[in-house]
Amino acid sequence: MAARTIGGLLVLHVALFALPGCTPAEGGASDPVAAMNQGVALLEQYNYSEASKVFGKLARAYPAWVAAHVNLGLAALNLQNEHLLVAERELTRALELDSRCVHALVARGMLYQHTNKPVEMLRDFEAAAALDPADPHVLFQKAVGLLEANRLEEARALLEAVVKLQPSFASAHWRLREVYVKSGDTRRMTAAIQEFQRLEQAEAGVKIGIKYSEGGKYSLAIRGTAPPGWKGPVPPWEPRPL
Numbered sequence: 001m002a003a004r005t006i007g008g009l010l011v012l013h014v015a016l017f018a019l020p021g022c023t024p025a026e027g028g029a030s031d032p033v034a035a036m037n038q039g040v041a042l043l044e045q046y047n048y049s050e051a052s053k054v055f056g057k058l059a060r061a062y063p064a065w066v067a068a069h070v071n072l073g074l075a076a077l078n079l080q081n082e083h084l085l086v087a088e089r090e091l092t093r094a095l096e097l098d099s100r101c102v103h104a105l106v107a108r109g110m111l112y113q114h115t116n117k118p119v120e121m122l123r124d125f126e127a128a129a130a131l132d133p134a135d136p137h138v139l140f141q142k143a144v145g146l147l148e149a150n151r152l153e154e155a156r157a158l159l160e161a162v163v164k165l166q167p168s169f170a171s172a173h174w175r176l177r178e179v180y181v182k183s184g185d186t187r188r189m190t191a192a193i194q195e196f197q198r199l200e201q202a203e204a205g206v207k208i209g210i211k212y213s214e215g216g217k218y219s220l221a222i223r224g225t226a227p228p229g230w231k232g233p234v235p236p237w238e239p240r241p242l
Contacts, residue, residue: 031232032061032062032065032227033234035057036055036068036223039055039221040223042054043212043221046078048079049079052072052076052079055071055075058072058227059072064227065228066097066098066104067223069090069094070091070107071221073086073088073089073091073108073111074212074221076090077091077114078211080114084115087107087111091107091108091111100131102218103218103222105127105131105218106124106216106219107218108124109122109123109124109141109145110210110219113210114210118148118149122145122148125138125141125144125145126145129141134165135216135218136165136216137208137215137219138216138218139165140158140159140162140169140171140175141208143155143158143159143162143175144175146158147175147179152179152182152183155175156180159176163176166206168199169206170196170200170205170206170207171205171206171207173192173199174192174196177189177193
């Protein structure tokens with residue numbers, strides 16, 4: 001603290017010092033958890049461009065934060081076109097930080113499927129299925145990779161397991177139709193088509209796609225996390241008006 005006199009008045013000057021751990025990395029948000037929740041809310045509203053800006057700042061400010069890289073990758077994946085290079089870079093970075101991140105494996109596998117890289121796609125989906133062998137969406141994605149590799153018997157067994165886990169999985173029934181066509185099993189092909197049509201008519205079928213939220217729980221943003229070393233609170237994530 002310093003003091004000086006101006007016009008007969010004593011003026012005090014107080015020097016403010018940043019306390020360790022209270023300030024973000026350069027360019028970071030003052031509350032990265034709140035910023036992450038804002039980015040997730042934008043992603044949930046399919047506002048991929050604005051979400052990518054939020055996640056991009058967080059990924060640069062907190063380079064060891066897996067969720068920031070995954071969520072930026074998801075936003076870029078949904079922006080498509082020239083943004084796919086960003087998606088691959090960020091998802092790969094997330095996996096360098098955590099090789100067991102199923103969100104990153106599934107998203108990158110979907111990216112490789114979209115960009116016609118079947119070998120890389122199957123690799124990522126196999127790794128994801130090994131980490132969560134009970135998730136029907138992950139198993140379905142692995143089965144699609146097996147189909148692309150023309151490994152019909154393995155694909156058939158996996159797809160049949162998927163529809164046992166989740167009978168309403170319309171996309172799995174449709175892919176089973178493809179397997180049965182290739183293997184010449186007309187009876188099972190007909191049954192798979194009929195079940196697919198029944199689910200379609202009832203509007204009760206689960207379908208899988210490349211757009212945000214269309215690939216199961218692992219195609220959704222990672223939420224409820226904080227950057228490494230964060231000392232502040234991490235409240236449960238909930239949507240809020242922006």
